[in-house]
Amino acid sequence: MRHEAAGEEILALIEAGLEARPSPMEFEMAYQARVAIDRIRFAIKHTEQFSPNTDQMRETGLQLLDALERLETVDRRFQLRSRRAPATARLNPDTRSDSHQIFVNSESRSPQRADGRSAKQAPPQAR
DSSP: OHHHHHHHHHHHHHHHHHHHSOOHHHHHHHHHHHHHHHHHHHHHHHHHHHSOOOHHHHHHHHHHHHHHHHHHHHHHHHHHHHHSOOGGGGSOGGGOOHHHHHHHGGGSSSOBOTTSSBTTSOOOOOO
């Protein structure tokens, strides 16, 4: 029974980790969205500068602004999701090991161990 619970917990951790991190396809879509955002901004800028000020051009500008806002919203959601800590970091801290704590803190420039020392820092020398 204990092995089943441990297996289910491991499976839940793996699934949570997969859900927390964007897939390679999502990274590609985010890149393509940024390219589209840049091109739409360019089109809006040139439409405002060089086209006649007619009702049709104003409508075109509004449609472009709507598309731009939608893409920027999707881009912000992606960035929030990709910056979130792995789901395993939000689990019970009493069940995590030092090696897991180093992994969780690896996003910072100087990873910290559970005891607060830098992972690269040598252990204190006995005198």
